[in-house]
Amino acid sequence: MTLAGAIILAHALVAIVFIAGLIGRWFTLGAAARADDLAAVRTLTGASEPFERMVTLGSMILLVLGIAAAIAVGRPFLGPIQGGTVDWLFVSVVLYVSIIPLVPLVFLPRGRVFAAALAEAEAHGEYTPVLRAAFHDPVTRAAHVYELGAVTAILALMLAKPF
Secondary structure, eight states: OOHHHHHHHHHHHHHHHHHHHHHHHHHHHHHHHHOSSHHHHHHHHHHHHHHHHHHHHHHHHHHHHHHHHHHHTTOOTTGGGGTOOOOHHHHHHHHHHHHTTHIIIIIHHHHHHHHHHHHHHHHHTSOOHHHHHHHTOHHHHHHHHHHHHHHHHHHHHHHHOOO
16 A cells, blocks of 8 residues: 555545544434433533544544645645646535634634533533523534535545546
């Protein structure tokens, strides 16, 4: 196996872990949002933490390996900026980069609000309306739907290579 092949294989394996993390996080937090008692919420939010780590670490490693794979095979991953064309790789990079602002603009601040709501609920010993509202925050939901949609589009582009 060549170095380029090894990098591409590593990129694909990390992508599988990343997508598994997205799906696992989606299901566990969805179940936590539907739970009726605080003990179930605690259990399910705790169960979502490994998936969150898979997404966080996976996204960073995926970017590095994706760039390394493009360089290894001589592809201009920045498309027209590097003298290449607008192709599936460039569109994938643009989609990937479009997700990054969601972290400081939505996920981190809304995550702090959620953590405070969970701490308040635990202090009261019950599932509070504030925690329920934090689970059903429409901005966070929209950001997660966009994230999942963009990742799905990137995966489709990488598999189909339509242009």
